[in-house]
Amino acid sequence: MRSQKPLSKFNAGWGELLLALCFLIVQGVCGAWAGTPTPSPADDTEAVPQETPSDLTKMSLENLGGMDVVVTSASKKEETLRKATAAIFVITSEDIQRSGFQHLPDLLIMVPGVQVCHQSADEWAISARGFNAQYNNKMLVLVDGRSVYDPIYGGVNWNEQDIPLEDIDRIEVIRGPGGTLWGSNAVNGIVNIITKDSKVTQGFHFSRSEGDNVYSGTDPHQLNSHEYIRYGGKLSDDWYYRVSFQENHQDPFANPKDDIYEAALSAIWNDAWHDYRAGFRVDGHPGRDHWTFEGEGQKGDFNYARLTTNVTPFFDPANFTSGNDLNTNIDQNAHLLGRWSRDFEDDSQIQALAYYDFRNLTTTNDSRATNVGQADVEFQHRFHLAGWNEITWGGSFRDVADQFLNPINTYFDPQDQRLDIYGGFLQDRLTLVESELYLTAGSKVENNNYTGVEWQPSGRLLFTPDDRNSIWAAVSRAVRLPIQVGEVADIYLGGVPANQYGPGIPTVNSYAAFVPNPQLASETLVSYELGYRTNPTKETSLDAAAFYNHYTGLFSFQYVTGQSASPAGGIIDGTNLFAVQAQNTGTGDIYGVELAGKWTPLKSLKVNLTYTYQDYDQSMIASSNIETGAPPPHSMFNAWLNFDPFPDWELNGETYFTGQTFLYDPRDKIEPTSAFWVFNLGATWKPDTHTRLSLWAMDLEGAHMETLESAFISPAQVVPSFYGQVSVEY
Amino acid sequence: MKRQILTFVSAFFLAFPWVETRLQGQEVSEYQVKAAYLFNFTKFVDWPQTTLTPEKKTFIIGVLGEDPFGGTLEQAVAGKVAKGLPIEIRRIDDFDPDDSAKLTDCQILFIAYSQKSRLSQILKALRKAPVLTVSEIENFSLAGGVILFDQVGKRIKLVVNPGAARRASLGISARLLQVAKLYRSE
Numbered sequence: 001m002r003s004q005k006p007l008s009k010f011n012a013g014w015g016e017l018l019l020a021l022c023f024l025i026v027q028g029v030c031g032a033w034a035g036t037p038t039p040s041p042a043d044d045t046e047a048v049p050q051e052t053p054s055d056l057t058k059m060s061l062e063n064l065g066g067m068d069v070v071v072t073s074a075s076k077k078e079e080t081l082r083k084a085t086a087a088i089f090v091i092t093s094e095d096i097q098r099s100g101f102q103h104l105p106d107l108l109i110m111v112p113g114v115q116v117c118h119q120s121a122d123e124w125a126i127s128a129r130g131f132n133a134q135y136n137n138k139m140l141v142l143v144d145g146r147s148v149y150d151p152i153y154g155g156v157n158w159n160e161q162d163i164p165l166e167d168i169d170r171i172e173v174i175r176g177p178g179g180t181l182w183g184s185n186a187v188n189g190i191v192n193i194i195t196k197d198s199k200v201t202q203g204f205h206f207s208r209s210e211g212d213n214v215y216s217g218t219d220p221h222q223l224n225s226h227e228y229i230r231y232g233g234k235l236s237d238d239w240y241y242r243v244s245f246q247e248n249h250q251d252p253f254a255n256p257k258d259d260i261y262e263a264a265l266s267a268i269w270n271d272a273w274h275d276y277r278a279g280f281r282v283d284g285h286p287g288r289d290h291w292t293f294e295g296e297g298q299k300g301d302f303n304y305a306r307l308t309t310n311v312t313p314f315f316d317p318a319n320f321t322s323g324n325d326l327n328t329n330i331d332q333n334a335h336l337l338g339r340w341s342r343d344f345e346d347d348s349q350i351q352a353l354a355y356y357d358f359r360n361l362t363t364t365n366d367s368r369a370t371n372v373g374q375a376d377v378e379f380q381h382r383f384h385l386a387g388w389n390e391i392t393w394g395g396s397f398r399d400v401a402d403q404f405l406n407p408i409n410t411y412f413d414p415q416d417q418r419l420d421i422y423g424g425f426l427q428d429r430l431t432l433v434e435s436e437l438y439l440t441a442g443s444k445v446e447n448n449n450y451t452g453v454e455w456q457p458s459g460r461l462l463f464t465p466d467d468r469n470s471i472w473a474a475v476s477r478a479v480r481l482p483i484q485v486g487e488v489a490d491i492y493l494g495g496v497p498a499n500q501y502g503p504g505i506p507t508v509n510s511y512a513a514f515v516p517n518p519q520l521a522s523e524t525l526v527s528y529e530l531g532y533r534t535n536p537t538k539e540t541s542l543d544a545a546a547f548y549n550h551y552t553g554l555f556s557f558q559y560v561t562g563q564s565a566s567p568a569g570g571i572i573d574g575t576n577l578f579a580v581q582a583q584n585t586g587t588g589d590i591y592g593v594e595l596a597g598k599w600t601p602l603k604s605l606k607v608n609l610t611y612t613y614q615d616y617d618q619s620m621i622a623s624s625n626i627e628t629g630a631p632p633p634h635s636m637f638n639a640w641l642n643f644d645p646f647p648d649w650e651l652n653g654e655t656y657f658t659g660q661t662f663l664y665d666p667r668d669k670i671e672p673t674s675a676f677w678v679f680n681l682g683a684t685w686k687p688d689t690h691t692r693l694s695l696w697a698m699d700l701e702g703a704h705m706e707t708l709e710s711a712f713i714s715p716a717q718v719v720p721s722f723y724g725q726v727s728v729e730y
Numbered sequence: 731m732k733r734q735i736l737t738f739v740s741a742f743f744l745a746f747p748w749v750e751t752r753l754q755g756q757e758v759s760e761y762q763v764k765a766a767y768l769f770n771f772t773k774f775v776d777w778p779q780t781t782l783t784p785e786k787k788t789f790i791i792g793v794l795g796e797d798p799f800g801g802t803l804e805q806a807v808a809g810k811v812a813k814g815l816p817i818e819i820r821r822i823d824d825f826d827p828d829d830s831a832k833l834t835d836c837q838i839l840f841i842a843y844s845q846k847s848r849l850s851q852i853l854k855a856l857r858k859a860p861v862l863t864v865s866e867i868e869n870f871s872l873a874g875g876v877i878l879f880d881q882v883g884k885r886i887k888l889v890v891n892p893g894a895a896r897r898a899s900l901g902i903s904a905r906l907l908q909v910a911k912l913y914r915s916e
Contacts, residue, residue, distance in 0.1 A: 056758070056766035057806050061774070061888075061909045064767055068884040069760040078796065078844065202883030232883070237911070240882075287914065288872050343869045347850050435824075467796075467824055467844075603800065647757065689757050729884070 068689050071200070073170060080172065085440055085460035085472040087113070087531055087545035087594060091171040093196075098642050098652045100682040100696040102209065102226055102723070103248075104165065105158040108191065109656050109678070110640070111173045112610035113545075113594035115632060117658070117706040120271040120716035121253045122302045124158040125707060128175040128189035129549060130590045130616065131629030132661070138187035138480050138523075138629075140178070144195055144294065145378070146337055146355045149185055151400045151419055152372060154483035159302055160331050160359075162275055164228050164246045166205060166727075169196040175594065176547060177478035177527050179456030180427060180442050183396065187478045187525050188549075195294070198232055198242040198283045204730045205230040211696075211723020215254050215703065222272070224723060225249045239284040247276040252303070253716035254703055271716050275300035292339040302329045332360045348383035351394075369405040374398065390429040392442075397422040402484070411492040413564075417484055421448040438462040450488060451522045454479045468536065474529045479522035487555065487582045490516050492564050496578050510578035513564035514557075517581050526550045543596040554586025588620030590632060604644035612636040633659035633675070650684040663708045673708050677701045678718075692727040761799045763886050764866070764879055765806035768838060771862060771877070772812035776901035777837055781860045788818035790835055794852070795842030797821055812837075830855040841865040841875070849873050860899050871913035876900065880911070889913050 056064065073092045080090055089111045101107050105124040109116040115132045117125040127136040137154030140147065143163065148156055171193050178186040209226045225248070232242035255269040279296035304327040337355035354377045361370040380394035400419040404412040427442025443457035458476030465471075482488050491514040498508050531545040562579040564572050592614030599607045614632040640654035656678040662670050682696035699720045707715045768791060782789075789812040793799065807817040822832055825848050833839055833852070839861050845852060846867050853874045856863060863875045870878040871891045876898060878889040888910035895902050 055806075056762055057769040057810070059766060061767075061770055061906060064763055064770070065885060065887050065909055067758055067763055067886075069763050069886060070757045071760050071881060071884065072798075082844065083847065200881050200883060288869075343872055345850070345873065347873075686757065 070689075081533065081543070082464075082470065083462070085438075085462045085474055085531075086178070087175040087529065087543075087547070089173050089175075089543070089596060091173070093169055096165050096168060096171075098650065098682075099640070099654065100652060100680050100694075100698060102165070103162050103250075104168075104193070105161065107165075107171065108173065110608075110638065111175075112543075112596040112638070113175050113592070113612040113614075113636065114173060114189070115636065115658060118253070118716075118718045119707050120304075120714075121250050122159045122271055122273040123715075126156070126158065127629060127632075128173075129547065129592065129614065130620075130632040131188060132632065133629035136188075136629055137185065137483060138525075139189040139191065140182055140186040141191040141193070142182075143193045144292070144337060145339065145353050146335060146357060147374070147376070147398075148357075150372075150483075151374075151481075152370065152402055152417075152484045154185075154480075154485075157331070159273065159275075160298060160300065160333050162246075162248060162300075163193065163195070163277075163296075164230075164244060164279075166207065166228055166230065167195045167201070167244060167279075167281075169194045175545065176474075176529055177456075177458070177476045177525055179478035180425060180444050180458040180476065181392075183423060183425075183444055183446055183456070184421070184448070184454060184479050184481045184522070187480045187523070195281065197292075198240040198281045199285065201230060201232040201242045202234070202240065203232060205232075205728070207725060207727035209694075209723045209725035211721055213251050213253070214720040214722070222249060222251050224251050224721065226723075226725075235282070238286045239282065241280065241282045243278070243280045245276070245278045247274075249274045254719050256705060256715055256717055269716070270303045273300060273302045275302075288343050290339075290341045290343075293337070295336040296334065298331070298333040300331045302331060303327075304329065328364045330362045330364070334358050346384060348381070350379070350381050352379040353377070368410055370402065371405070372400065372402040374400050388431040390431075391427070392429075393424070393426040395422075395424040412484075413490040413492070417489060419449060419484075421446055421481075423447060436464055438464075448481060450482050451479075451520070454481075454522060468534060470533045472529075472531045474527070476527050476529075478525045478527070480525075481522055482520050482555075482582070485514070487514075487520060488516055490514070490564055492572065506578040508576065510576050511564070511572050512578045512580075513562070513572070515560060515562040515564060515579050515581050517583060520555075520582055521553055521584050523554050523584070524552050526552075539600050541598045544593065546591075546593045548591040549589065551586070551588045551590075553584035554588060555582045555584065556586045557581065558583050558585070586619075588617060590614060590616045590620060592632065606642040608638075608640045610636075610638050630661050630663050630673070633661040635659040648686045650686070652682045652684075653680070655679045658706070671708055674705060676704045676706055690729050692725070694725040694727070695722070696725070697722045759802070760881075760886060762802050762806070764840075765799055765803045767879070767886070767888070768803065768840065768864065769806050769810065769812075769817075771838060771864070771906070772817075774903040774906035775862055776903070777813070777862075778860050778899045781837065782813055782815070786815060789813055789815040789837055790818050790820050792820045792822055792833065792836035792839040793842060794822045794825060794833065794839060794845055796844035798842055825852050825855075827851060827855060830859075834859040834861060836861055838862045838864060841867065841870075843867060849875075856898075858897055858899075862898070862900055863894070877910070878913075887911065 072094065081088060091107055091110055095110065096107060099107060099110060105116065105126060108114050108126055114126065114128045117132060119125055119134055123134055125132050125134045125136065127133070127139060131138050135153050135155035140149050141156045142148070148161055150157055171191065174190045176189065178190045182190055207228045211224045213224065228244065228246045230242055230244035232240065234240055250273050252270050252272045275298065277296055277298035279294065281292065281294040284291035335355060335357040339351070339353045341349060341351040343349050357374045359372040362368065376396070376398040378394065378396040380392065382390065382392040384390055398421045403416050423444055423446030425442060425444035427440060429438055429440045431438055440460040443455055446454050448454070456478050458474060460474040461472060463471045485491065492511065496506055496510050496512045498506060528548045529545060533543050535541045557580045560579050560581045561574040562577065562581070563574055564577055564579065592612060594612045596610045613635055615634060616631045620631050636659060637657040638655065640652070643651045645651060658676055660672055660675045662672045679700040680696065680698045681700060682694060684692055684694040686692055699718055703717045703719045705715060705717055772789065791807070793803070803819055807819065810817055820836060825845060826832065833856055841849065841852060841863060843866060849867055850873055853863065862877065864877045864879065865875050866879040871889050874891065874894050876891055876894045880887045880889045890902060890907060890910040891913040
């Protein structure tokens with residue numbers, strides 16, 4: 001005892017000092033935060049209370065109306081799910097905030113059954129229920145009703161869709177077909193991104209994050225950064241607006257070789273990107289109407305510098321040699337959208353939507369330039385008839401005009417293309433037994449100038465024995481229209497060295513071309529689905545969906561003898577032309593089960609678990625290639641845990657697993673991909689109601705590949721990264 | 731020993747302002763504010779004499795549909811009285827068209843978001859009954875509900891439909907009308 005005395009004295013002295021120092025610092029910091037006066041927005045003259053009394057009921061009506069609250073959208077989300085007769089999953093703005101992801105496409109990995117593979121820092125391959133590829137042409141993506149599906153290449157240019165996450169209200173993801181309401185290309189899924197009404201984004205919002213990849217090969221080395229600023233105000237009693245600006249920089253991922261630190265390889269590799277965008281939104285709520293006007297301009301530089309090893313995406317057509325693909329894509333997008341809806345007392349509603357979207361893409365190494373303009377007008381009317389029918393009908397017209405300019409090693413004939421789609425739909429939701437049994441049946445009929453008239457009917461049954469359980473079943477047909485690249489236009493692609501695609505393919509140095517097929521029809525899906533949703537207790541919920549998809553007329557690229565237009569003005573004939581053509585020869589079946597469970601044992605603890613099992617028949621393998629997409633992995637799994645140890649702290653952990661699949665590439669090689677895990681950890685401190693300070697560690701599992709190298713894809717290795725973010729809202 | 735006590739006491743006083751700051755920084759959930767509003771309505775709304783008869787034992791606040799309040803509504807009204815009566819929170823899981831008495835028993839009825847698709851039926855069943863209907867469903871004013879919780883920015887504002895209040899024979903005080911936006915039906 002005695003001998004310990006001096007030691008404890010020593011400890012106590014220093015301990016005291018340290019303790020005092022710590023508390024002084026903490027007090028100073030907290031005091032500074034707490035002391036910051038709350039500026040009230042210009043339009044609001046009400047006094048904003050500085051302190052929250054423990055009993056809110058003692059506050060005046062004025063003060064209650066002046067309080068900033070934390071809004072939860074859970075109840076609205078539940079309502080969306082309750083009556084759905086499809087495999088729907090909703091990502092709310094709270095989910096986004098707690099995921100740590102900074103780019104829109106990354107978020108979709110949270111959805112059960114959706115496969116998200118990073119191909120490189122600026123390329124994503126995203127799909128539901130199979131066909132995973134960068135240009136997955138079987139999923140329709142809408143932002144506030146505006147289609148961002150690329151009619152030229154098929155699929156979505158995810159790098160251009162990095163819309164500010166702070167503006168997103170929710171993302172509704174439907175796995176499975178939705179052609180009856182959404183029309184063509186809504187085959188395997190629909191992603192509806194819905195941005196916030198400007199009425200709820202009033203005042204200032206600023207956020208900035210900086211971070212670093214644990215590995216980064218570029219010189220000069222830069223930080224990953226994200227900056228977002230928004231101001232929302234009131235125009236008059238019923239009209240609100242917001243303007244926002246966002247800038248992003250993402251440093252490169254690592255090269256696909258084992259030694260990611262090898263300087264020579266790292267010096268070549270560059271998939272960094274830089275993107276900025278500015279947008280506005282105006283919302284008016286005069287009486288029973290809701291008007292929305294929104295617009296945005298975006299510009300981004302996306303680098304595509306790859307290694308030459310076994311990947312030769314760029315050919316010199318003159319001498320049949322390949323070189324480094326030192327390309328930078330400069331993408332520019334702009335759109336304007338207007339929407340009007342009117343609600344009536346009898347629960348009926350009319351809605352109209354119009355938008356124009358323009359895209360310009362230029363590439364630096366081969367002077368390719370693409371211009372795409374899309375104009376779209378839609379209307380929709382929903383009404384009740386005889387008490388047991390809810391009828392929704394509408395019409396739409398879309399015109400896509402595109403143009404390819406100044407090609408060196410790619411040449412389109414004709415250079416100007418046009419796609420017109422017009423159609424209508426009618427759907428009736430019949431109440432067979434009040435509050436218990438509903439039947440929804442309808443079809444869309446569309447005409448397009450590629451394949452003519454397309455019918456996309458569906459029948460859906462919903463049984464809700466009580467408020468806690470619902471069972472649904474659906475049969476539907478959906479089609480995927482041909483796309484212009486490789487399917488409609490005649491495309492000359494430059495030179496292909498002999499034996500490029502395996503021994504004897506092509507036999508001699510050739511020119512390559514996609515030749516169009518006038519007999520080409522749409523790809524068709526007939527899908528059978530069954531779903532069950534239950535909330536056995538207030539704390540738990542389970543959502544299960546099973547599907548059986550039968551595809552016919554899948555496109556398969558066959559070697560043909562043919563001729564192609566040459567950029568020199570002449571015709572390249574069959575003797576030295578390596579010609580491929582899309583044909584409707586593929587069929588296949590994919591089936592699976594998707595499960596999503598939620599458990600909220602405490603107000604401060606939320607656990608989300610999902611598991612997906614999928615399988616397919618052997619004909620699917622023959623129909624799968626780099627163009628049409630890979631078959632789904634057998635297993636996918638994800639788990640997220642949100643925990644609030646204190647009211648002002650948020651801790652988040654999440655893990656995502658994607659099982660092994662394979663790619664069947666044009667060299668007739670089947671190659672297995674590796675299964676991979678993604679593991680993220682983050683913490684957020686909210687010193688006051690206006691401020692969030694977050695620290696995130698992403699991809700803690702280490703450097704890994706999420707897809708394969710092939711003749712057309714040169715993927716990067718995803719690398720661990722971390723970032724810190726400050727976000728302030730007044 | 732004395733020294734240790736001194737250390738603890740000084741640590742406590744040093745820590746105290748910090749703990750206090752943390753509590754001040756606590757976020758207020760939208761349903762805490764909505765619960766406080768519901769209680770406040772009992773002070774700024776007058777119900778007809780025929781409803782609040784002397785036989786009445788409790789003042790009833792009903793929650794129809796999936797309850798979003800958690801426990802905050804009970805916390806807000808705990809130990810409080812409305813119009814001289816103790817307050818009772820009554821939960822009604824689902825709307826039953828054949829038993830509208832369940833709804834008309836309430837003085838205030840909060841209609842949860844889960845009832846969105848049945849809203850017009852519910853309001854039809856309540857037509858002219860002296861019940862203060864309150865909801866957060868967007869088209870509530872248009873459908874004929876009395877008070878809508880309207881989110882503007884991060885704040886919860888009130889929209890009052892005076893016509894609906896009149897039909898329900900409710901008197902809304904000038905104080906409440908002053909802070910609310912009035913819904914103008916066309």
